Amino acid sequence: MKITPEEISHVADLARLRLSSDEVEAMAGQLGDILSYVAKLNELDTEGIPPMTHAISIVNAFREDEVKPSLDREKILSNGPQQDGESFVVPRII
């Protein structure tokens, strides 16, 4: 299956990745091979088969809406590449 470099670049953009033109080329080839391989799933008739997303059949785990202790602000900020003691600091968004 042929995947174009344009398609790879578009997907990379969606995934917030920046690929070099060499990487895009290589990725297009590899993704093409992989998609050709997974196309074998089309040999199977899955009409009416429910999709499975949960390995074990359980219901949603809810809890009462009560305030419980969380993590210290200091601990949460401790791994921040840039923080001002209150929040994480990032480059301009707009």
Add this chain to the structure above:
Amino acid sequence: MALHALTIHELQEMLAKGRVSAVEVARDVLDRIAKVEDKVRAYITFDRELTLEQAEAADKKLKNGTGGSLCGIPLSIKDVLCTEGMRTTCGSRILKNFVPPYDATSVVKLKQADAVLVGKVAMDEFAMGSTSENCAFGPPKNPWNIDYICGGSSGGSAASVAADECIASLGTDTGGSIRQPASHCGVVGLKPTYGRVSRYGLVAFASSLDQIGPLTKDVTDCALMMNVISGYDANDSTSVPREVPDFRNSLKDGLHGLKIGIPKEYFIEGLDPEVESNVHKGIETLRDAGAEIVEVSLPHTDYCVAVYYLIAPAEASSNLARYDGVKYGFRDMSSETLLDMYKNTRSQGFGDEVKRRIIIGTYALSSGYYDAYYKKASQVRTLITEDYRKAFENCDVLVSPVTPTPAWKLAEKIDDPLSVYLSDILTISANLAGIPGISVPCGFSAKGLPIGLQIQGAHFQEEKLLNVAYNLEQGLNISRLRPNNL
């Protein structure tokens, strides 16, 4: 035998009787690491002083008889599990300096049992891989022959146990990542039923497939580890509120009344003749222990790789979106806009295999392709799960090879990702269905590389797995063998 070469159960007895101290055990393990780590390269982070401190604390508890079940036992932890205050990299540059502010639940349980956590071991980046060569800090080497891969993604876990650089390890398995390296390194590795062990604090790769499990020197140790790490956790919404049995009760001789199913589709065309003959020898050993052997079919086996390599990357593309340089991990500080920061951070921080899987996953979920790829794969996942349900109507457990071949040489398949994906065919289905599976050493190739035998069971039937594994181990009597050229 040297202390580092002993098992959990042997050391438990010696420590309880005061024949040896936790500090002596820790020192012996640390000396062993100093001797062989240059060759094995299992560890990403370890702290000699911290290890000895924990051992000293363990000795105090042993003295007043207040020690937990793993008191004083040195363990390694796959670097994908959060350990408070100890660097956790997931084998990635993007988390090279990340120090978690909390412990994973499974780590908490090990600490509550007073285990000594020696350090964090190597793995494929974000658990994506089957050789551990995708580790940003260098691959671990197979202790049986250091020119060969350990398998992955829990390669460091398997290697550290096989090389006696720890007494046991905690790994994770999403498509075979405990069982396959266990098989390649000649140790026992168990993937529990999905929901049996809490995933809280496990850095997520594919949330519907990931499970934490032990890698140990023998089946008894596996049961002991399972007793500690299993159990319901309110912090994990996929954790199942089900009672945990004492897994030691499974360590009984004799398999009379047990039916073992051999799935014919697992004896594939590319199966290495040495793997096949060793697994057949294992099956005969189980027959000798009293089991009845029947043939069963898992008709959709051939489709499991295609299903996995759509579902797992799709889930990963979502889980790895959090690595954006905002709150933790690497950030490209030269970026001037937020979008640039995201793109530069992720592009510099992630390795090739991770990028490849994010691309596959994003593609499979994207508008226009979702039905053809992700939904289709999820439907076939239902068929695969149904195969197991039908098979278990005719048998108690399934026995098969773990991998089509023994370990291959480092760098041999580094440019052929698809061929590596195909080698996962015998382990993937268990994750898709959520059932438990264990790899037990059953022999060696002519080149001296370990070969494992896989036992799979129905949901929450780890007891049956351990029972069969125990009888195999007793019958083959190879669990004391160690690599002898380190």
